[in-house]
Amino acid sequence: MPATPHVEKHFAASASVRDVVIGMADGLTVPFALAAGLSAAVSSTSIVITAGLAEIAAGAIAMGLGGYLAARTDTEHYASERAREEWEIDNKREFEIAEVRDVFVGYGLQGDALATVVGAVTADRARWTDFMMRFELGLEEPDSKRALTSAATIAASYLIGGLIPLAPYFFAGSIAQALPISVGATGVALAAFGAIKGLFTGISPIKSAAQTLLVGGLAAGAAFWLAHLFG
């Protein structure tokens, strides 16, 4: 079906930008909060760096590989539901015809018009199955070719996001020097990321930047407070 311009814009953005947003939102937040939290409890930058790198590796693998396997499960789930619909069309034909009818009754069709439409949709087995998948189950066919690219994009975005708060600890001589640079750099990155995300998702960049800063700030604040308590 032809898409109106705003739709095309919406969908062109969603595939790859969405993966970057998913990875970077957590990548900027969690390693930042961990580094800030540990800064309240330990005296050596090397422990912050070690913990930060371990967290970034773990988070990137959990999000990337976890996301890849989830996408594969979705593809398998779609295939098995589709096979089930095909079986039902072949073996419980009247029941499936009634389901098509119910969809159109919901849109106000009745009488001859209803019968004609139901007849047209159920005339072709492949098209009928397509119809059931989308209108009855609400399932879109997953794009299985994108799963690997998507997983790699999410993992790389997490990695890049996570290295921003951690970088100052590599170069500063002490935690007292590194923490304010890390907070400042990550604050700027979170606000910029939130604003750009707002442009893509269609909400106000200022509001989106404020939300991203809020999540990062609360996460870092809670981590700092907990680490201070137990450290």
Add this chain to the structure above:
Amino acid sequence: MPATPHVEKHFAASASVRDVVIGMADGLTVPFALAAGLSAAVSSTSIVITAGLAEIAAGAIAMGLGGYLAARTDTEHYASERAREEWEIDNKREFEIAEVRDVFVGYGLQGDALATVVGAVTADRARWTDFMMRFELGLEEPDSKRALTSAATIAASYLIGGLIPLAPYFFAGSIAQALPISVGATGVALAAFGAIKGLFTGISPIKSAAQTLLVGGLAAGAAFWLAHLFG
């Protein structure tokens, strides 16, 4: 529209179980990998506990609050797209009628049947808007009442998942004692979680358990190796 039994089962499970799965998958994996990684680099259980608690707090807030704000954005996005469709129906009526026609042409309708169906769908403005939202834009109305419950469920699941690998460090006297207990307990928890997740998502429990163990094992292995390198 009436749902077949397998659909109802599918959807009943998805709402709350999906939130637990999302939170626990990362909660069992990332704090576990961080604790295992730090065990390769530091000599005191208190640093592992401090870093672990900081990470769990940060991760739970990032996933819970981040998820809540994302759900609110979805609700706003749906409302603004719906207002746009309503505007288009009022002001670009012929163009929108052609879009409805294209949807049904795609399902093989033509001639009088096509005209009748298009007439029926476009006869009622609210129903017509519903149709455009679902079939042109592929957007379902988000359940805004669930956003808060969903966020809290995800955060709590992350917290509970994260405390399993960390608990041994509270009670064991040394890292050498805590690490094998943590690996064993988390391995059992990851496998059990994967198997139960498999039952809900309809894939083989053994395969699902193996996948969950693989993600957790690789994340922990990478964190351990990196921490060993830098620690």
